[in-house]
Amino acid sequence: MNRYQPLLERQREFFFTDATKSLAWRQEQLDRMERMLRENQDAFCQALYQDFHKPPFEQQFEITVPLGVIRYYREHLAELMAPQPVAIPAGLxxxxNRGVIHKEPYGVALVIGPFNAPILLLLDPAIAALAAGNTVVLKPANTTPTVAAxxxxxxxxxxxxxxxxxxxxxxxxxxxxxxxxxxxxxFTGSSAVGKVVMRAAAEHLTPVILELGGQNPTVVDMTANLxxxxxxxxxxxxxxxxxxCIAPGYVYVDRRVADDFLARLKRSLTTMYGEDPRQSPDFARMISEHDAERVAGYILPDKVVHGGRHDVAGRYVEPTVLYPSTWDDPAMRQEVFGPVLPVLPFDDLRDVVETIKRKPKSLAAYIFSKDQRAIDYFLSSVSFGGGCVNQTNLHCWIDSLPFGGVGYSGMGKYYGKAGFDALSNTKALLIGNPDVPLDVFPPYAGKDIAASLRLFA
Structure with missing residues (x-):
C-alpha cells in the first residue's frame, strides 16, 4: 500500500463528515494559520536566511503577504460562501423557477510548493484551499530543508x-x-515538473492549478521614463x-535609447547592491551550487556590460547585464531563473511583438511606455498570465488581481476571490417551483412546441 494512503484516507473521512463546509471551521483554520505565522515569525525568517540568505525585506514579505490573504478571506468568507442567484430565461x-450557484469544496487538496518563496507560495494556495472548505496536505520544497523542517x-x-x-x-x-x-x-514550480504533475493528475481526473514559469518579456520604448x-x-x-517566476526574463529596449537605458540600469544595480553585491545584505544566494553553475554558464564575457563575477561554491552570481543579446545566446534559450539579464535592441515594436507571440506564453510580461497606442498594441497582441505597465512584479501581491499562467506558464488563477473560486466546485442549480406545471414532456402531438421552447430562450 502507498505509505501516504492512510493520510489521504484520514483527511477524506474527516471531509465526509461535512465539518469543513461550515463557516466556523474555515474561520478556525484561518485563525490557526495566522497564529502559526505570527508566533513563529522570527523562526521562519531565520530559516529563510539559513537556506539561501534571503534579505530581511524578502523574509518579511513571505510572512506579510499570507497574513494579508488571511485577512481578505476572514473579511469576505461569508459573502464568498453564500449561494449566488443568477439570471435565467424570462419564461422559466x-x-x-430560479437559478442559484453554490460553491462547494473539492475535498482533500495536495499543495506542492517551490523553493524560491517556500513559505508564501506554499501557504497562499493552502489558505485559499482552507477558506474554500478543503483539507490540505502540504509538500514543502526539499531544496529549502530548514523551512521544510x-x-x-x-x-x-x-x-x-x-x-x-x-x-x-x-x-x-x-x-x-x-x-x-x-x-x-x-503545484508551483517548473514547467518540466508541471508536466509530470499533470500526467499523474490525469490518471485520477484530478483538477489542477499549475503555476509555472518561462521567459517573461519586458519592453522599454523610446517614450519610457528610463x-x-x-x-x-x-x-x-x-x-x-x-x-x-515573475522576474523580467529579458528586456527589449528601443535602440534609440538603449545606451541611456543601460547606463541607468547599471547605476540602479550599483545603488541597490553596491560595487560588490557579494557583500550586500540585500542580495540573496542561489539555491544550490548546481544552479549557480547553471546560471554562470549563461554569462558571455564579450557581452557583459555590468557584473559577470560568480562563485559557484558560494552559490553566488553577481547581478549581470548582457548586451546586445540575441535569441541564439544561452540566456535566451530558456528561463534564466537567476541574476543574469539579457538586453536586446529593437527598431520596430511590431517586430518585437511578432517574435514574442511565437514563443511559449509567459507567466508575466511588462512594458514601459508613455505611448498608449503602443501599450494597447502590446497588451492586445501578446498573451501572458498577468503583468504590469510601467511597473514590474507587484501585480502578484494584490489579492484582487487573479494570478496564474497561460499555456506553457501554467493554468488556473488564484488570489482572493479567484483563489476561492478555483478551489471550489461551482455547483449550478435550477430551483423549480413545486406547484406550477411545466409541460415539456411527451407526447408532443398537438402541443405548441414553439411556445414550450420559448421558455428557454
Missing part, C-alpha cells in the same frame, strides 16, 4: 492532522503522493537573486 423565471515541526502544533498535514522529502515522496487520488492538486524603468527592472529581475 415567470413560472417560478520548520513546517514539519509547527503544523502539527497548530492544526489537527485531518485538516492540515505536512509531507517532507524529495522526488520519491512527491512521486508517491502523486500516485494517490487527491481531489485537487496545486529612470523608473531601470529601477523597477533592476529590482524585479534581481530580487531573490533572480529566482522568482
Amino acid at each position: 423565471e415567470a413560472t417560478g 520548520l513546517f514539519q515541526r509547527l503544523v502539527p502544533r497548530y492544526f489537527r492532522a485531518e485538516a492540515v498535514s505536512v509531507v517532507t522529502g524529495g522526488r520519491e515522496e512527491i512521486g508517491a503522493l502523486l500516485e494517490l487520488p487527491f481531489d485537487f492538486i496545486f 529612470d523608473i524603468a531601470a529601477d523597477r527592472i533592476a529590482w524585479g529581475h534581481n530580487a531573490i537573486s533572480g529566482q522568482w
